Amino acid sequence: MSRLFGEVRQNGYVVDDLDEAVRHWTGVLGIGPFFRIDTVPLDYFRYRGEPTDVRIAIALGFSGGVQFELIQQLNDAPSPYRDFVVEYGYGLHHVSSWSESYDRDRETIGAAGISVIAEGKITDGPRFTYFDTATAISGTMMEMADFTPALSERSARMRKVCAEWDGSDPMRPNSAL
Numbered sequence: 054m055s056r057l058f059g060e061v062r063q064n065g066y067v068v069d070d071l072d073e074a075v076r077h078w079t080g081v082l083g084i085g086p087f088f089r090i091d092t093v094p095l096d097y098f099r100y101r102g103e104p105t106d107v108r109i110a111i112a113l114g115f116s117g118g119v120q121f122e123l124i125q126q127l128n129d130a131p132s133p134y135r136d137f138v139v140e141y142g143y144g145l146h147h148v149s150s151w152s153e154s155y156d157r158d159r160e161t162i163g164a165a166g167i168s169v170i171a172e173g174k175i176t177d178g179p180r181f182t183y184f185d186t187a188t189a190i191s192g193t194m195m196e197m198a199d200f201t202p203a204l205s206e207r208s209a210r211m212r213k214v215c216a217e218w219d220g221s222d223p224m225r226p227n228s229a230l
Contacts, residue, residue, distance in 0.1 A: 055150065057162050058195055063149035065122040065196065067134050072224070074123045075112050079223035084121060086218050087112035088211060090227045092127065098173035100131050107132040112224065115215035120208065122149075133171045133183050133194065141192035147183060148193060151200035151208075155180060158197060170194065179204050 055061070068074035071089070079085035089112045098107050108127040113120060124146065126134045137146050152158040159182055163169070170185040179199040186195045198204070210230050 055195075057158075057165055057167070058150040058197060059152060059158070060150060061119070061148050062151045063120040063122055063147075063196075063198075064145060065124055065147040065149060067137050067143050067146040068123050068125050069143055071110050071112055071123055071125040074125075075224050078114065078121065078123070079220075083220075084116045084215075085114045085220075085223045086215065086225050087114040087121075087123065087223065088225050088227045088230060094176035096174040096176050098132075098171070100133060100171045103131070105131045107134070109134065113211065113227075115208075115212045118212070120211070137192055145193050147196040149181075149196035149198055151179075151198050151204065153200050155197065155199035162197070167195075177203075 066074070075085070075087045075089075079087065089110070091110050093109050093111055095107075098105055100107070106128070107130040109132075110125045110127055112123045115121070124134055126132060126138075129135065134146065162184060168185045169182055171183040172181065174180045179201055181196060181198040184195045184197070186193075207230060214230070
């Protein structure tokens with residue numbers, strides 16, 4: 054557990070092809086099922102302090118208490134995902150904690166000298182912040198998401214489905230939760 058970020062809850066991977074990535078994670082690694090969002094609805098997204106119209110598709114699944122997020126950028130807008138691929142290739146983009154005291158924890162992290170590189174809010178979902186830790190850990194950033202009651206409930210449902218998964222129906226629509 055990180056003294057600044059708390060418990061690691063998610064590993065986020067930038068992938069070239071979401072369908073292919075899910076086939077690998079479910080078929081080869083046996084992790085799944087994954088719940089897909091074809092275009093993540095964002096209220097806002099800022100990268101390096103500037104608004105950007107990034108469009109991403111994601112798939113989410115659990116293995117035990119860790120969520121895996123597979124991210125495919127759908128356009129060429131400035132983003133931490135695009136720049137990660139240019140600099141490092143596809144792979145582990147971020148490690149995330151989920152904070153029940155988001156504003157306070159974000160301020161504490163900033164006071165420790167770690168700057169914000171990107172931030173956004175999912176429509177009807179949590180706020181999230183990526184912190185500029187990439188150079189210190191070979192491209193992988195730290196992220197923190199606002200662990201709202203709705204996110205907690207949704208994550209618990211997803212974790213239960215994944216724990217009981219029999220290998221069938223490896224990619225499901227997010228609405229299936």
